[in-house]
Amino acid sequence: MSIKNNIEMVREELNSEEKFFEKAVITEKFIKKYKNLMIGAVVVLVVLVGANVAYSINKQSQITAANVALLTLSEDATNSEALLTLKSISPELYDVWVYSNAVAKKDMITMKELTNSSAIMVGDLAKYELAQDTKNAASLDAYASKQDAVYRDLALVQSAIILMSNSQIQKAHEKLSQISPQSSLNKIANALLHYGVK
Incomplete structure (x- = not known):
């Protein structure tokens, strides 16, 4: 029985080696057939990773410079070189800087220039x-009529106060009633409706 078992073991071993070599030949054919495609895919992947790393490094250096x-x-707010650097690297941040200075100095000429700013909210705040x-x-009403106005409710309250000072009580009521109940200025509007405007 041992010779029969040995023969069976040898046969199984030969079958497994044959299968292994068969799979190796199939793999080799596959690699030869798609070699250029696989090399191209690896090259594209390396280029994409390299480009992403370069972009990240460049973006980080711009943020640092800004x-x-x-x-x-x-x-030193008068440093014109730093101002030009900021303008060239980050125009939005430049607009925020100019806006903050214009607010501090009450520079309405600069505010007018900032109304078309591409920076988020700077254009709206300048308006x-x-x-x-x-x-x-009328100017405050025109601002408040814009759907995405940040200070819409504040502009309505200010407009109502101006109307109250001009004895236009009914119009002031209309302005105050436009303030949403969820607004933080709703209590002020209600106080003006009940106590300030009769």
């Missing part, structure tokens, strides 16, 4: 500042 320029401007500076109810 922060350095902003820090320089916070120490509010201009409307508020005119102390004109």
